[in-house]
Amino acid sequence: MGKILEINGPLVKLQLPETVIGEQVRVGRIGLVGEVIGRDGDTALAQLYEDTSGLKPGEVAEGLGWPLSVELGPGLLNAIFDGVQRPLNAVREKSGDRMARGVSVPSLPRDRLWHFIPDPRRRNATQVDGGDTLGSVQETESIVHRILTPPLIHGELLDLAPEGDYTVEEVLGRVKLADGSIEKLRLFHRWPVRIPRPFKQRDHAVKPLITGQRILDTFYPLLKGGKAAIPGPFGAGKTMLQQQIARWCNAEIVIYVGCGERGNELTDVLEFMPELKDPHTGRPLMERTLLVANTSNMPVVAREASIYVGITLAEYFRDQGYDVVMVADSTSRWAEALREVAGRLGQMPVEEGYPAYLGSRLAAFYERAGRVETLSGDHGSVTLIGAVSPPGGDFSEPVTSHTKEIIQTFWALSKELADARHYPSVDWLESFSGYVPSAAKWWAENVDPGWEAARAQALDLLAASEELQRIVNLVGVEALSSEQRWTLEAAGLIKEGLLQQSATDEIDSYASPEKQFALLSALLEIFRHGMRLVKLGAPARRLIQMPLMAQARRWKSQHKSEDMDALKAKIARIPAEFESVAMDYEQPSSPIPAPRGEATTHAERRAAPRD
Amino acid sequence: MKNIEFRTAVSAQGGLLVMGGVAGVSAGSRVSLKDHAGNLRNGLVIRSSDDAVLVEVFEGTDDLDLERTWVRFLDEPFKLPVSRDILGRVFNGAGLPRDGRPPIISGDRRDVNGEPLNPAARAYPREFIQTGISAIDGMNSLTRGQKLPIFSGGGLPHNRVAAQIVRQAKLLGDASSEFVVVFAAFGTSHADARFFQESFEESGVINKVVMFLNLADEPVIERLLTPRAALTAAEYLAYDLDYHVLVVMTDMTAYAEALREVAVLRGDVPARKGYPGYLYSDLAEIYERAGRIKNRSGSITMIPVLSMPSDDITHPIPDLTGYITEGQIVLGRELFNQGVYPPVTVLPSLSRLMKDGVGKNFTREDHPHVASQLFASYAKALEVRGLAAIIGAEELSDSDRRYLEFAQGFERRFIGQGEDEDRSVYETLNLAWDLLSMLPPESLIRVSEDELAKYHKGSA
């Protein structure tokens, strides 16, 4: 037993000999939990996961003998935990609407029975190794929870329980370890969150994570097992984009970590997830989702832990052979929690108050993403998507700039786009993806061989239009040639008809890869037809006024992904739409178009609308 | 310990007092301090060990005579006595009466720091509040339980806008949906406080208002307590008495500056512009107290006002606020100088809860699309205006000229309105269509074709 020497915000100095850094401690009469972050002789410095007010010097403190760990087993899905894996619904039952301090509730329900089916491979096995599947539990309708041998266990399997209903604490089997000791196996095991779970080896990520968001999938793809960041100023749409990914992506498990953000955003997820169906399995989305929530008004130290709790849960499902996506909103709040603790420890700040190890901590965290061959020879992946909240929206600040060096896919959100309510406000020039070649293979095999070329052409158009827009802003649109005006118009068409995709649009909230490609190629087809006519002398102004141009901008919101036939029928009429215009320019009898800026041609006059 | 007076002050500087020789003082405990003149001051223990206890003194430590300073540790956090009688009362920043009336006597005393709400206990806010202001209702609507700050600047009419919201706010089609108001002012002038007081009196709500005032010339550190005391009162009214509470707090910039002052004294590592790294978490403790709770009928809707230093929205105070609140109403100097009231700059304004509180079952089916279209068209119109400034309006195409007119009409007729003008949301939407009808229907692709046919005045 030790005692409290000093209380300073979330930090307490303890007299606690023989503790080690990282050990969990319980402190004070009300039993607040925390972890040791520094030692000096017989004294230890600990940070507590809960508010320290009311603690007094002299009160008791004890080391618990283990580092911050999570419970891994059935009962995780469908749940919401706080930053140190306390189940928030159970906490609420126990202590009411507010987070009372010192409440301890086990992470996984102790009284619930799970139907366990032993794995046939274990029937006559004498030897088990860490990561081997002992059996399975159907946790939700869509997810089979595989019960794994804890990673570091190797030995002789003495016995294993038969099929039946068990609580997580009942002993299912026993393993005799090399040193002769007996290890009991249960439906769950614990794992320390700051240590990555082991696997056999890293695999190449090969398949894109389909999110149903065109600017992501079609333009800046992410692979299953990849790492992505979403930086953007406040209100730009980071949370919405992450929620869209959590809803629609084709991962099997989604872990949503709300780290230092708003309480209502988690309520939002809790309310909509059970109502929405997974477009890939048809089951309620909540069945594959779990939430870790440390909101901005909850204690800072647990915020730092929440990210590690989330990633460990992700790795655990990866080890069962699943493709897992973890979204973290926001990694900046985690970094700030790190900064706060470093400040209190008196560590030298380097940039904007952050400690020197910020970059390496970030890198080590993102390194836990990846596609791997698991210990049991399966394949699973963890895809990591972190929101970044740069102060003042300035991407040169430390968290954004370090993150940018680590990740492969960068979805940069723009304030200008968000101000004009162009969502998702992903900036098509500043964003990048290092995964395009791998994604291209998948698109070529599964959707269309022309994907890569079409994507590149659209991006070229967007880049060209940016240049042209600069000219327009200086001297007006009249200074552009017809070809340039048409380019500008086509880029506008792509922005509005393709890139812009409202999360609140019932039809367009999710777009299948087929719909994405159909729209992309259709809009490019419009561009090409128009360009041909412009080259034949048709004035861009006339083309811009074709009803098709307004219609094509609406297609995305008129046809669901399941309704491809109707969309394709509209697309098939594109050539005909241009045909009527083409007649005026292709036939030898048609008048030679007048040069730009002079009297309008016959054709133009006929088409001229109200103005 | 509560009754022992210690006279063991070791040092005092800029609001922080170090006490020696007191063992076992609880962290966060309230401190009562009697100075040489016999005046009482309030403080809070921010660091405690058996060797030294660090106390933050709200009224400052400037003229303390250490030899003649008596300190009592009350062994409990700062608490506010609450009862029904707080309605109609005026308190100082620490919750003591400043209206000359007797203190609130109640056995129910609440820790002003509150406890964080369990995220699983929140109910998502969805009820549209009509403020009668088009720029808000039409494009950045307020929801019951939302925290929606007003970002303003020196000399801009944020007080008038806030007062107008307080006067006009109601739920659609529910006349009984009145709010009680908790008003907290810190670091504001006497004139500003009086403006609100008179405005509440004029509109006859004064008996449903609780005020907490810490004015510009009053103790700075007490400002750290003022919003917390006010929110404790609000929580009591909302969750014990089932009221819908509208909390107006001004000026959050003064609060953040007070926090910085104390942080510097404590030697905390600064993050940006000298503000401590925990400014975000500290502000969040305040703002996140807005909201709704499952199975409770009351609510807390929060309208904090803050002035952006040098009108800079990237300054840490508006920036961190924007990262916590559910949107922001931004007032702009340009519109103000053109005589537009309320000068709401709509593009950087945002209401994050609007998407779930307007539309078919809440206001009118076209509302979300109309709002989105107004944003898109106005953004485009501003581009055109920028272009016109360079090449001259005569050089613009016909279509661009229409945008120019649209911008003008939008600012004058839609954003601009009277300080007593209380527009229904339907009036606001109809006005929006009047303006959108200045633009060709084929350029309005954020509204549906059906909506165009129904509402666009130029559609045949």
Ligand SMILES: Nc1ncnc2c1ncn2[C@@H]1O[C@H](COP(=O)(O)OP(=O)(O)OP(=O)(O)O)[C@@H](O)[C@H]1O
């Ligand atoms: N994809 C989208 N579709 C429709 N609306 C969107 C989309 N993205 C953002 N929005 C709108 O923008 C608002 C702000 O988005 P969001 O809350 O995601 O911003 P954020 O970047 O997470 O901000 P913060 O950093 O403050 O948390 C949303 O409430 C919504 O109204």
Ligand SMILES: [Mg+2]
């Ligand atoms: Mg967000």
